Amino acid sequence: MRKGKKLREKAERWVPNPNDPSGDDKKLLVEFLLKHCDGYKNAISIGRVLQEVRFKDEYTRELLQHRIIVPLREENDLFIGTSNKGIFLINDADDAYKTISFYTNRIRAEKKHLRNLKKIAKKNELFKSFNIDPKRANKIKKYIYLDESGVPSLKNMKTDPYFIVGALVLDGTDLRRQLARKLAFIKDLIGKPKDYELKSTRLNEKQYADILRELSIIDYEFAAICFIKDKLTGHGFSYPKSFYKYAYDFLINDVFDDIGEVNLYFDEYGGVNTKFQAEFF
DNA sequence: GCGTAGTTGCAAAAGAAGTT
């Protein structure tokens, strides 16, 4: 409980930037929240906030969000939580959890749409003759991480019936940084040291759920292909090297959209790194 | 299925700042 108290005290001490024209109204809102909306159980709708607080300026619902609430969320000493009941001041773990869930679900829902649109765009070749502004294209860098499971050989089918290749696609460098930060946070969350190597087999169910929830906020794309060796008839599959190459060709072509610059990261396994990477381009 | 909650992208308009 000590931590919660600390946050509250920080909010009490919070003062706006003196040359912020909305500073006074921000302070009014923070004071109102401290008095009436401490914690998610005391959430109050923006409509009621507008009725009860004597702001200096006139606000609509959205204007209050744009000018006051959103900027306040960039502050470090307090956070205005949200739920379907209204806004409130975050004080303890429950409050934070409520708000994190709210955002996470929202983002997940939007990402579902994003994925579907990308799929449809690809299927219908919408981007085939689409030229992105070259000035901008240079700035978008993609990072694709590739990894496989199993071996690309048809030799030991009983013990090793599948060959799986997977790709993780990240847009831009700041996303990479974001992911690194997130992983550090996750290790902290499940009580592991910074240099701990995350292995899914070493996690219990709760840790698994926590990690998936945290990662779901990051905007990555993921694709994987599973080859069932039993069902493979083509001649080329009997050669591990061409099988391997075919698998990654297939995956990368599927995962690719032809925008911007690409960096490929292969898993170190088998020293294939440079050799195969060279063969793809 | 409808209404209400918060949130945010979008577009239009207005203003600011460069450019020729």
Add this chain to the structure above:
DNA sequence: AACTTCTTTTGCAACTACGC
């Protein structure tokens, strides 16, 4: 001075979740 380009302001519309 005229034109263009960028930024800011502002309300609308759309999204999901949830309760009825």
